[in-house]
Amino acid sequence: MASSITIALDAMGGDLGCEAVVSGASIARVRQPDVRYEFHGDEGQLKPLLDADAELKAVSTIHHTDVAISMDDKPSQALRAGRKVSSMWLAIDAVKQGRAHAAVSCGNTGALTVMARMVLRTMPGISRPALAAIWPTMRGETVVLDVGANVVAEHDALVNFAIMGEAMARTALGQPKPTVGLLNIGAEEMKGNEQIKAAAETLRSTHLDFEFAGFVEGDDISKGTVDVVVTDGFTGNIALKTAEGTARLIGDYLSNAMRRSLASRIGYLFARGAFNVLRQRMDPSRVNGGVFLGLNGVVVKSHGSATAEGIAAALDLAIDMARNDIIKKIAVDLEQVQGGRDDAAEQAEATPEPSTA
Amino acid sequence: MASSITIALDAMGGDLGCEAVVSGASIARVRQPDVRYEFHGDEGQLKPLLDADAELKAVSTIHHTDVAISMDDKPSQALRAGRKVSSMWLAIDAVKQGRAHAAVSCGNTGALTVMARMVLRTMPGISRPALAAIWPTMRGETVVLDVGANVVAEHDALVNFAIMGEAMARTALGQPKPTVGLLNIGAEEMKGNEQIKAAAETLRSTHLDFEFAGFVEGDDISKGTVDVVVTDGFTGNIALKTAEGTARLIGDYLSNAMRRSLASRIGYLFARGAFNVLRQRMDPSRVNGGVFLGLNGVVVKSHGSATAEGIAAALDLAIDMARNDIIKKIAVDLEQVQGGRDDAAEQAEATPEPSTA
Numbered sequence: 001m002a003s004s005i006t007i008a009l010d011a012m013g014g015d016l017g018c019e020a021v022v023s024g025a026s027i028a029r030v031r032q033p034d035v036r037y038e039f040h041g042d043e044g045q046l047k048p049l050l051d052a053d054a055e056l057k058a059v060s061t062i063h064h065t066d067v068a069i070s071m072d073d074k075p076s077q078a079l080r081a082g083r084k085v086s087s088m089w090l091a092i093d094a095v096k097q098g099r100a101h102a103a104v105s106c107g108n109t110g111a112l113t114v115m116a117r118m119v120l121r122t123m124p125g126i127s128r129p130a131l132a133a134i135w136p137t138m139r140g141e142t143v144v145l146d147v148g149a150n151v152v153a154e155h156d157a158l159v160n161f162a163i164m165g166e167a168m169a170r171t172a173l174g175q176p177k178p179t180v181g182l183l184n185i186g187a188e189e190m191k192g193n194e195q196i197k198a199a200a201e202t203l204r205s206t207h208l209d210f211e212f213a214g215f216v217e218g219d220d221i222s223k224g225t226v227d228v229v230v231t232d233g234f235t236g237n238i239a240l241k242t243a244e245g246t247a248r249l250i251g252d253y254l255s256n257a258m259r260r261s262l263a264s265r266i267g268y269l270f271a272r273g274a275f276n277v278l279r280q281r282m283d284p285s286r287v288n289g290g291v292f293l294g295l296n297g298v299v300v301k302s303h304g305s306a307t308a309e310g311i312a313a314a315l316d317l318a319i320d321m322a323r324n325d326i327i328k329k330i331a332v333d334l335e336q337v338q339g340g341r342d343d344a345a346e347q348a349e350a351t352p353e354p355s356t357a
Numbered sequence: 358m359a360s361s362i363t364i365a366l367d368a369m370g371g372d373l374g375c376e377a378v379v380s381g382a383s384i385a386r387v388r389q390p391d392v393r394y395e396f397h398g399d400e401g402q403l404k405p406l407l408d409a410d411a412e413l414k415a416v417s418t419i420h421h422t423d424v425a426i427s428m429d430d431k432p433s434q435a436l437r438a439g440r441k442v443s444s445m446w447l448a449i450d451a452v453k454q455g456r457a458h459a460a461v462s463c464g465n466t467g468a469l470t471v472m473a474r475m476v477l478r479t480m481p482g483i484s485r486p487a488l489a490a491i492w493p494t495m496r497g498e499t500v501v502l503d504v505g506a507n508v509v510a511e512h513d514a515l516v517n518f519a520i521m522g523e524a525m526a527r528t529a530l531g532q533p534k535p536t537v538g539l540l541n542i543g544a545e546e547m548k549g550n551e552q553i554k555a556a557a558e559t560l561r562s563t564h565l566d567f568e569f570a571g572f573v574e575g576d577d578i579s580k581g582t583v584d585v586v587v588t589d590g591f592t593g594n595i596a597l598k599t600a601e602g603t604a605r606l607i608g609d610y611l612s613n614a615m616r617r618s619l620a621s622r623i624g625y626l627f628a629r630g631a632f633n634v635l636r637q638r639m640d641p642s643r644v645n646g647g648v649f650l651g652l653n654g655v656v657v658k659s660h661g662s663a664t665a666e667g668i669a670a671a672l673d674l675a676i677d678m679a680r681n682d683i684i685k686k687i688a689v690d691l692e693q694v695q696g697g698r699d700d701a702a703e704q705a706e707a708t709p710e711p712s713t714a
Binding site for chain 2: 109110136137138148151152183185186192193217218219220221222223231233234235237238239240241242243244245246247248249250252254257258260261263264266267268269270271272273274275
């Protein structure tokens with residue numbers, strides 16, 4: 001791959017439209033000036049926005065389409081209307097064609113999952129991609145996956161999520177040897193469903209190049225107990241949205257508390273700097289962007305309501321993943337485990353009743 | 358039932374032991390002076406604590422046992438060692454015997470679930486009890502269930518959770534006509550697993566005495582979108598613990614931000630009152646206590662690490678449930694729905710292919 005990275009943007013999918021996407025790229029460009037952008041969307045809207053930002057325009061191209069996937073479309077509707085013609089499809093296809101190193105969309109998650117899978121295909125040994133998010137913790141950041149690409153995940157899928165999440169933690173968090181935990185409702189062996197127990201058994205018995213830390217609970221995510229938290233997309237999505245809701249609730253409590261009395265208003269003025277730091281740390285746009293893992297290409301899903309700052313964060317993540325060639329890292333890891341699994345299968349055949357206690 | 362309520366306490370199960378339990382009852386007694394307490398635990402520890410609080414002693418009895426269930430015991434171990442003799446079993450049995458109107462324990466959730474079910478039995482039509490928690494929201498409070506009694510929940514169980522949660526919202530939140538939502542990963546019909554879709558279908562088609570609001574997402578819990586959020590125990594437990602972890606993380610951010618500079622420290626002094634209000638609102642002990650629903654008796658599970666304030670909150674909840682005779686309310690609701698279900702079953706038989714779209 002060339003040293004310069006190109007990112008393909010679905011400029012039509014988000015709630016805030018082309019304007020937020022172009023503004024986001026404008027912020028990202030200042031931070032990483034050597035990246036190029038392909039905007040997929042309505043030229044009539046995109047051209048004036050880029051004309052107003054000469055520096056961004058110099059590193060950008062516009063690929064016109066006026067077909068947008070709506071947030072309310074079911075994946076089947078999105079495919080009927082948007083296959084090969086929508087801004088979402090075309091941005092992903094730019095990765096497939098080798099023109100772009102990653103695609104970024106703020107669009108409908110269901111449609112994006114289906115289109116990304118159809119265009120880029122899953123990697124060998126992976127049946128479904130997972131959506132991974134970076135979560136702020138007391139110790140730094142943790143990768144959580146799946147946060148919504150799959151409603152259910154069988155034990156093999158959970159094992160693959162562990163492998164892919166570990167590669168992402170090395171790439172995005174710079175952890176040389178990440179620890180991986182399986183999200184469960186108790187640290188005791190007896191708890192949890194069958195898929196989780198079987199996945200834990202495989203992760204313990206297979207020779208992997210990372211430390212499997214066993215089960216973790218919901219509060220371990222924010223504690224930063226492990227670098228990677230593995231779960232199915234249903235549970236992960238609910239955990240992510242519950243955390244977002246809790247942060248908003250506390251922000252609401254805080255601003256009400258600060259308006260309570262004259263003294264608290266004076267206090268607020270003095271502590272304004274501290275509140276700004278807090279607001280930045282709590283700002284969901286800072287960690288905006290889920291990465292689809294397990295595809296033959298990088299696709300980043302930004303929040304549908306992401307502002308320019310949020311889109312810039314998603315672009316940073318996409319650039320980081322592309323620059324560090326995460327796809328190749330995952331492929332190497334998967335191959336290694338596939339080998340390990342074959343060994344384990346042979347051993348299992350040799351032993352009539354493998355222990356699962 | 359007599360006008361005076363008696364609560365049976367498992368005094369040995371929690372991390373902080375007899376002392377926190379007696380102190381908790383002492384706080385609750387001031388708030389609700391006409392309640393009586395049965396302490397199940399080591400008399401050698403309990404007697405001096407009660408001797409030091411004459412008013413609490415006057416409304417209390419001690420039932421000696423020195424068998425405690427440990428936090429690390431698996432339910433099977435707990436049953437072997439603690440059946441009929443442990444403080445946990447004896448507190449629940451006091452409800453069965455009719456001496457107490459509710460039992461409260463800070464012990465091991467798994468053991469408590471199994472013992473409560475064994476002693477009190479489930480209500481007609483209920484195969485497994487659910488653990489319900491009261492969650493603070495932007496609009497007040499919301500009942501969330503199941504938060505950990507069952508790892509999986511089939512569609513019938515989810516429907517029963519909705520019925521029991523609605524009765525609890527009427528009782529504990531004083532909502533005359535609560536709204537009920539099913540926790541899912543998207544508001545669209547197509548999302549979610551089969552159990553959830555089938556439960557939604559039944560809740561929509563059965564004639565129920567409450568408003569079924571359809572699917573809600575993780576962030577809707579804190580928003581207070583509905584009065585009752587229904588989910589399986591795996592997802593509910595992870596959502597609850599993720600929210601607790603997020604609240605702690607933000608508390609951590611906040612205290613770090615306030616120590617950042619001289620100005621922020623001065624601001625903190627002025628706004629101290631506001632911070633105290635915030636701390637109270639964020640304090641998990643304020644809403645401590647999950648209620649087992651679906652049993653022939655009230656059992657409240659307090660957090661294992663609950664302080665005296667937390668135990669007092671759990672006692673308040675138990676007293677409230679007992680006083681409002683929630684068991685009877687649930688029984689009436691279940692009977693009504695059971696009738697509705699039989700009707701629906703007859704209709705389904707008459708119609709060869711019922712619509713599930």
